[in-house]
Amino acid sequence: MFKLSLVVLSAALVTTIACGGSPTSPSSLDSVQITVTGTGVTTYTYTKDIAPIMAADCVACHNASLKESGVMLSTFAGVMAVVTSGSQNSILIKATQPNGPMYGNLSGNRTTKAQTIYDWVVNSKAAQ
Numbered sequence: 001m002f003k004l005s006l007v008v009l010s011a012a013l014v015t016t017i018a019c020g021g022s023p024t025s026p027s028s029l030d031s032v033q034i035t036v037t038g039t040g041v042t043t044y045t046y047t048k049d050i051a052p053i054m055a056a057d058c059v060a061c062h063n064a065s066l067k068e069s070g071v072m073l074s075t076f077a078g079v080m081a082v083v084t085s086g087s088q089n090s091i092l093i094k095a096t097q098p099n100g101p102m103y104g105n106l107s108g109n110r111t112t113k114a115q116t117i118y119d120w121v122v123n124s125k126a127a128q
Contacts, residue, residue, distance in 0.1 A: 019061035019068050028101070029094040036097055036111055037088070038119030045127045046076050050120050053113050054079060057106050076128055085126040093121055 044050065054062075054073045062073040072078035082091035095102040096114050106113045120126060 019066065029091060032094040032097050032100045034088050034093065034097060034118075035099065036114040036118065038115050038123055040123060041116075041119040042123045044116060044120040044124040046079065046120070047128060049116055050079065051076075053106075053116065057113070058102070061105075080126065083121050083126050086122060088118065088122050090121050093118055 058073040060066075061068040062071045062078075064072055064074060071082060073082075079092065082095075084090045087093075094100050096106060096117050097103060098110070098114070103110055103114065
């Protein structure tokens with residue numbers, strides 16, 4: 001029982017630390033500069049390319065239960081709430097730029113993931 005309590009407490013602590021970032025509102029993203037653009041790929045889709053990034057790096061905090069900063073990224077509809085198809089000024093793009101508040105939460109090659117998100121929104125027109 002003690003081990004289970006310790007595991008639950010540890011998981012809660014990790015989630016609190018990971019999800020404890022500052023609130024992200026559209027106005028807080030005004031100063032974010034677009035420094036990572038895409039590679040011109042026009043064939044990215046949410047299902048194949050974006051959902052895995054969201055699942056790995058975003059949904060621990062931005063899910064149906066938690067909705068950190070009011071954002072849910074566990075579904076296509078939820079992601080589309082922070083995306084304007086074809087616009088580099090989409091909240092999702094700005095939040096995942098190197099000077100954006102969520103860039104540090106991207107795992108692995110952050111630049112590649114930011115490029116993929118940019119290409120999906122801007123060049124692939126946020127295709128499902």
